[in-house]
Amino acid sequence: MNEDSQITRREFVAGTATASAAVATGFPNALPAAPNEKLAIDGGTRAVTEAVPAWNRWGEPEAERLDDLIGQSSLFYWKGPQTTAFIERFRRHCPATHVQTCSSGTAALHIAVAAAGIGPGDEVITSPITDIGTVIGVLFQQAVPVFADVEPDTHNLDPADVARKITPRTKAIIAVHLAGNPCDMSRLRELADRHKLVLIEDAAQAWGAQCQGKPLGTFGDIVCFSMMNSKHISTGDGGVVASSHEKFGPLLQRFGDKGTDRVDRSPLQWLASNYRMSEAQAAIGAAQLDRLAGIVSQRNRLGRLFTAGISGLPGVIPHREREADRSSCWFYMFRIDPKKFRCDRAQLVKAMKAERVGAIAGYIRRPLYAEKMFQEHSFFAGQWPVRDSGQTKTDYRKVNCPVAEFTLETGIRLRLTENMTEEYVRQLALGVSKVIRHYAA
Ligand SMILES: Cc1ncc(COP(=O)(O)O)c(C=O)c1O
Numbered sequence: 001m002n003e004d005s006q007i008t009r010r011e012f013v014a015g016t017a018t019a020s021a022a023v024a025t026g027f028p029n030a031l032p033a034a035p036n037e038k039l040a041i042d043g044g045t046r047a048v049t050e051a052v053p054a055w056n057r058w059g060e061p062e063a064e065r066l067d068d069l070i071g072q073s074s075l076f077y078w079k080g081p082q083t084t085a086f087i088e089r090f091r092r093h094c095p096a097t098h099v100q101t102c103s104s105g106t107a108a109l110h111i112a113v114a115a116a117g118i119g120p121g122d123e124v125i126t127s128p129i130t131d132i133g134t135v136i137g138v139l140f141q142q143a144v145p146v147f148a149d150v151e152p153d154t155h156n157l158d159p160a161d162v163a164r165k166i167t168p169r170t171k172a173i174i175a176v177h178l179a180g181n182p183c184d185m186s187r188l189r190e191l192a193d194r195h196k197l198v199l200i201e202d203a204a205q206a207w208g209a210q211c212q213g214k215p216l217g218t219f220g221d222i223v224c225f226s227m228m229n230s231k232h233i234s235t236g237d238g239g240v241v242a243s244s245h246e247k248f249g250p251l252l253q254r255f256g257d258k259g260t261d262r263v264d265r266s267p268l269q270w271l272a273s274n275y276r277m278s279e280a281q282a283a284i285g286a287a288q289l290d291r292l293a294g295i296v297s298q299r300n301r302l303g304r305l306f307t308a309g310i311s312g313l314p315g316v317i318p319h320r321e322r323e324a325d326r327s328s329c330w331f332y333m334f335r336i337d338p339k340k341f342r343c344d345r346a347q348l349v350k351a352m353k354a355e356r357v358g359a360i361a362g363y364i365r366r367p368l369y370a371e372k373m374f375q376e377h378s379f380f381a382g383q384w385p386v387r388d389s390g391q392t393k394t395d396y397r398k399v400n401c402p403v404a405e406f407t408l409e410t411g412i413r414l415r416l417t418e419n420m421t422e423e424y425v426r427q428l429a430l431g432v433s434k435v436i437r438h439y440a441a
Pocket of ligand 1: 239
């Protein structure tokens with residue numbers, strides 16, 4: 001563990017009493033939360049005294065870049081000054097040889113799988129706990145998403161189950177860094193190398209995260225980011241795909257821009273969409289990238305403080321950040337052990353909300369394979385050509401990832417943003433602690 005994460009629950013509680021300990025933990029006040037303290041839902045005092053801090057995200061830097069933009073004669077991305085500035089700043093966080101801006105994280109992932117040569121009937125292993133954007137490109141390539149189970153505390157792909165899901169048809173793994181928390185990339189890399197698979201990183205939620213002290217994209221062959229509205233940094237909508245791979249990297253631009261490379265006049269070789277990002281988005285994005293380091297270090301710190309605040313509570317499994325990694329904490333999801341409580345998760349969440357903790361039950365409603373279009377294999381106007389033509393026998397009605405299902409049934413999620421103070425997060429932990437102890441069996 002690195003220095004910042006050396007905060008135990010004991011320190012957290014002790015730090016409440018003395019100023020010196022408060023400096024060590026970063027938590028200035030006490031953590032009273034007696035087990036029998038009256039809950040806000042029962043008329044007691046709310047644990048969180050302030051409203052959710054405003055999430056101010058734009059300002060002078062964005063305005064300055066937009067001012068520059070107005071003087072441009074073209075807002076087209078190709079060699080545009082804003083896109084050039086964006087890519088230069090992006091490389092400070094992710095030093096890849098080839099960087100392609102695009103219209104969304106979904107587009108970035110489609111470009112990645114297409115550039116990796118994924119085609120009809122190829123299997124791509126990924127997590128069932130993710131945004132549908134992770135697999136949209138896989139499906140459009142007429143390839144087959146294969147879902148592997150997740151780890152119970154990081155909520156990320158379990159490399160052991162990935163290994164079990166590899167078949168002679170497997171071509172790639174998409175490692176989703178859920179909530180900004182890096183996957184076990186050394187084990188996934190080792191598996192990918194052993195089976196000659198392409199390793200793609202879905203870092204849509206993981207701007208600024210680090211794996212073993214290295215930026216995301218170091219372990220994978222291709223890395224993809226999203227800049228849709230709620231991400232750490234945003235262009236409203238947008239994405240980036242990057243790679244230093246000698247074969248896939250040079251293809252990113254083509255697959256983001258209708259199959260052309262805008263330089264040579266070679267014939268169109270593959271079907272590719274128009275996923276371009278405009279200069280206006282790149283202008284905002286370049287300014288946003290200047291903010292990224294500060295955003296990520298504050299979110300990571302708040303996430304670790306929150307972990308310290310809830311560690312050791314009965315029936316609570318904190319969101320585990322792997323040693324030497326740095327989560328960029330897009331959200332924080334702890335799990336509960338339902339057997340340890342006198343009430344269900346809905347009641348816990350309701351009571352937390354009454355304490356003014358912005359708790360939400362779970363993440364996506366169901367694992368991806370349980371969605372209707374998977375259950376009915378009805379992706380393309382009610383059909384799924386690769387299955388109908390016998391290129392795959394995949395039957396999503398038979399897929400079962402028990403840990404993923406349990407995670408979605410028992411997770412409680414919170415939003416931690418960089419605008420929050422340590423005191424505010426201390427109060428969030430206090431609110432959770434009060435409710436958990438009250439309802440503990
Ligand atoms: C893990 C993950 N992958 C892919 C995507 C798709 O990104 P976008 O919404 O920009 O298309 C998202 C977006 O929320 C995401 O969270």
